[in-house]
Amino acid sequence: MPHFAVLIYADESLHALDAVDAELAENDRHAGDLQDSGSLTLAYALTPRAAAVSIRRDGTAEGPFLQADQFVAGFYVLDAPDVDAAVALARLNPAVRTATGGVEVRPVHSGGVTADSA
Numbered sequence: 001m002p003h004f005a006v007l008i009y010a011d012e013s014l015h016a017l018d019a020v021d022a023e024l025a026e027n028d029r030h031a032g033d034l035q036d037s038g039s040l041t042l043a044y045a046l047t048p049r050a051a052a053v054s055i056r057r058d059g060t061a062e063g064p065f066l067q068a069d070q071f072v073a074g075f076y077v078l079d080a081p082d083v084d085a086a087v088a089l090a091r092l093n094p095a096v097r098t099a100t101g102g103v104e105v106r107p108v109h110s111g112g113v114t115a116d117s118a
Contacts, residue, residue: 043076
């Protein structure tokens with residue numbers, strides 16, 4: 001079955017290192033629903049952008065690569081029969097219901113897990 005990446009855009013990540021369960025509950029429910037449906041392949045939430053280190057040809061800098069109002073706060077990969085089915089699942093993401101966030105669905109070209117992280 002084809003894979004689709006769902007990029008989650010927000011004005012900041014909820015997943016600070018000290019985030020409490022109540023802050024993450026809605027996103028955790030969404031992830032659980034996707035797992036229960038059998039469509040979730042992998043998912044990663046990113047920490048707030050202040051934790052980023054940007055690397056360019058002339059060196060490194062603290063902070064995100066681009067200064068923007070929204071940025072990628074996380075991503076997950078879905079198994080879906082086609083892009084319409086992937087969009088229908090991604091539309092349920094809590095970020096879609098916020099005033100400043102949303103998601104982007106893109107077909108995955110190639111790749112996958114390359115090493116066992118256990």
